[in-house]
Amino acid sequence: MAGAEPPVTADAESPARADAVPTTLDDEAVLLVGHGSRRERSNEQVRELAAGLEDRLGIPVDAGFIELASPSIDEAIAGLATSVSRVTVVQLSLFAASHVKADVPLAVQEARSVHPELTIHNGSHLGIHPAIIDLLEDRAAAVEAELDVDREAGDVAVVLCARGSSDPDANGDVHKLARLLHEGRAFDRVAASFIGVTEPRLAETLHRIATDRPDAVVVLPYMLGDGVLTERIREGAATFDAEYPYVDAAAGDPLGTDDRLLDVLGDRWQEARTDSVEMSCDTCTYKVELDGYEEDVGGARAMLRALTHRESHADRDDVDDEPHTHDAPAHHVAVCTNRTCAADGSATVLERLRQAARDSEACDARITRSSCLGRCGDGPMVAVSPDGVWYGDVDEADAERIVSSHLDRGRIVSDLVDVTL
Template identity: 80%
Template sequence: MSGRTDDSAETTPAGVSGSLDDEAVLLVGHGSRREKSNEQVRTLAVGLEERLGVPVDAGFLELAEPSITDAIAGLAPAVSTITVVHLSLFAASHVKNDVPLAVKRARTTHPDLTIHNGSHLGIHPAIVDLLDERAAAVEADLGVDRGSDDVAVVLCARGSSDPDANADVAKLARLLAEGRAFSTVQPAFIGVTDPRLDDRLHDVAKRRPDACVVLPYMLGDGVLTGRIRDGAEAFDADYPYVDAAAGDPLGTDSRLLDVLGDRWQAARTDSVDMSCDTCKYKVELDGYEEDVGGARATLRALTHQAAHADRSTVDDEPHAHDAPEKHVAVCTNQTCAADGAPAVLERLRQTARDSEACDARITRSSCLGRCGEGPMVAVYPDGVWYGGVDENDAGRIVSDHLDRDRIVSELVDQTL
């Protein structure tokens, strides 16, 4: 925490305006089964607390504790304002949908709490400088001189189904190339989208550079970073005329605190800038037309949460899902609860447990926006919302819809 002078004046970090009293920060990481990756988030949270002079806790989207909901609940009794800062490299579904959905639920649960939602790490000069330093370390290991040798760089990111995120990788590669003596800096991806790392490296080989530096654009040193290193080693063996090696991920370098501090300040002053002009949930982009619209974005976020409830443990598929076939959300907010939603929830769970055919995860939800028409029960990925459900209807929803995939038509409130 920050010190005090004259017994009353609280010191404020450089460039920060406003009082820091009664405020906390929640640093949200993705979460991993590898505790080393989770510790990285906690380490950055400690560093950010020292930097900002306000309490900073770590929370996780999945696979680690505490969840975003639990982390906010833990901070809520002690502060009046929480600023959520994302430890995400790019703005894809987690940043655009999943975390905002959790924040919206928390605002409903804690109506007296002000919760600001920030943006992703994104493009920042400190990150460009950090990547340049990572490249220089590889050059030193290879014994090449950027000033006199022909050095190519491949910036390899995870890859996303969101065109916004993939476009930012290309932008970051271009910024790394500007003003530096690399012969080329090219973007690549380890999965999901093209160009894949192997293909990009083969293209680079045609230029016959003296060396090729592969930079993993990852926060932690996990499975995907290992794949990138393997790709660089294979390339080095296949092309003896090009010295090649991979660098280190971003890790917990202090420059990330510079970026997180800027993102915190933007969020707490409600000046967050998101790339809405190229967001597939807001505008029609070729190939992504079916994703446009708030309802579809919410559906995607909810189904993604359900899918992540039970992740596969296969080592070579770190983001594979082994999720239930359906996710059932029961609104237990004030009006639905008064009309018997808790009893509906329990009956659904009990009937599902007794069924041999049902493959569904049944959870409570905060407000679904149909107050006075509930209890509301939403079934995904079908996008079917049932209204006015009572305890006796639960058995039919399970036996007909969840077991046999037949909609209970007379209970339908709306479909997405």
Template identity: 80%
Template sequence: MSDAPPGPSPTESPELPDRLDDEAILLVGHGSRREKSNEQVRELAVMLEERLGIPVDAGFLELAEPAIPEALGGLVPSVSQVTVVQLSLFAASHVKNDVPLAVDQARTDHPEATFHVGGHLGVHPALVDLLDDRAAAVEAELGVDRSCDDVAVALCARGSSDPDANADVHKLARLLHEGREFTRVDPTFIGVTEPTLSETLHRTAKSRPDAVVVLPYMLGDGVLTGRIRDGADEFDADYPYVDAAAGDPLGTDDRLLDTLGDRWQAARTDSVEMSCDTCKYKVELDGYERDVGGARAQLRALTHLETHADREDVDDDPHVHDHPDKHVAVCTNTTCAADGAPAVLERLRQGVRDSDACDARVTRTSCLGRCGDGPIVAVYPDGVWYGDVDPEDAERVVGDHLDRDRIVSDLVDGTL
């Protein structure tokens, strides 16, 4: 569900503010339970403001404040246009779903303002150059030189359930290899998908390089960066004939600002390009058929945003989820609201609170595209949509569907 609008026609010029002091940027980071990671986003916002000469605030998708709606709400009283610049390395569900959803809601909440949405950091020559420098620093630490020694590189990213995002890691690795004297540059992942870092390092050892440089493709130091360093150290101990060490993450290098500046310019001129040809939400990809479709993608995004919860064992799992068995989304957009959706929402929430049998979370959502058939209630992951729901029907939805997993057939509007 990309929010990248088409570029202007040849006869049109993009609408831009007459003065830069009538424009602001919201730099959106993921958000972390580790305040050090959140401070890096804020530091980059300050640096970007100094670079571009316009106000830049920081906002977060989850786990930190301010959230995107609050951050945008804080900017619109003082400027007429806001450009959202995303501090995401690759285009996965946050870029394709969560940020566009938040901005669409902001457009509804603040019709007096104009919002532009920038793309992710992606594959950019400045980032390839930065990775090259990170690799050179590790080579100096190990006392090797790629021009005369066999130096292999493992470029390690987080890993995603989105094949498009994982494919960009492979592209980035290839670009780092082209024109440089590395023996090999292998893409690898610390989680979610394959090949894992351990698998990649053991495979690399078979070619007996003089050194292996492990590059964390992360913005800052955190749990996953620590795991990458631990993996490099374990490999170094297991293979005494190969020197190995991990480099530093991207940090707050000026070249990161170069990339963010380019993404800002593309967004404010409505020339953002997204990889729709390989997006699992746009086309059917083998193995990802269930992920195709705007409504399903929207519910997936809503579920992800609503099911994060704090845990004490974050060092063991930095991205844990405490999700209910079912997620209930109630459309509270204009038409459904006029038909009584707020009352339905509250009755559902009260029913869930009173029930001892169901494990569900009830949240409001913006338009689900069924105007005139509402109030619309969607139960996920079942993919069951109820239409024309009255407050009195809420008890049946809770008692039958959420408590006993039985569909309320006479209310069914459709299924995904």
């Protein structure tokens, strides 16, 4: 995209403010951010961990969600802003994929614009931590006891099965975690696998391990809770156990709400509030170009993807047994309401777009606010996804044209086009 210098989407390494490093817990709160699910039991797990973290830290800890559950991040921060002056966002994501690198930083950036009096620190994901490795070993030991096998006396293989991501950085961390679980322990081998999205899939990994004829295979779901994907992992282990009578196999429990997760969350909180968060950038598709992921390079593309995903993602665990399908409107329209565009009338453009969309019988679009789209001075800016068309210098009359032409009939308003992605 020529001429654009869009903002960095994943700001976890950058200081949230120029304030001094906090030395007191007075007037401070934590927002624990989970993914969110239509299954209330998954949301309750986040709230349970938030309560445990509050007991651990001795300061208020609220739960918020990226999508599909309430309160959202902006709602949760707005609630905390009435009683404290500093909020630390702690993320309950296992690995750093798009939610960690784009969705949460975007929500935090928007919250900083809405609450300029509030200092907001953005923390990292759970990641790879010694406490998690210890927890996984205990989960494996429980399965060994169930199968009545002893890794010291027999050949026990472990398969660490994660969800899988379109982000190679996150998938690489699954393999690293598997290796660290293997080091210093008597497992014959520990293999990384995935239940979806990427390879190797669980069934493939199990069949490959069977050729080595281990005495037992322990399958560890690398999930926070008992959901559709965890159940699929259990079913995969049971199927393998039935197909290979010479190998005992079973799946363990997910991470759950074990106190050791509070150890990790406490460390992530301390890192964030002292502006010492470190995230991988050398192999992050939001920062560098990797073979096969050229279209994922960050900046404007990454932010627009985050906006689109946040507005359209639907967790449909109870529909056709598909845990992560998408039920999106035909278009998502993002209107920059940051300072420069706001001064040029973007709030009026936003409302006129929404009104025109409501009046239209053909328009299938979600129209939302956005923070800076990186085209300051060329606004008000309006970005239409998934078409990748950005309109600049939009006024009230132009808003009606965007709806009647582009959103209703699929015809780009060419004289308004600023850039295309």
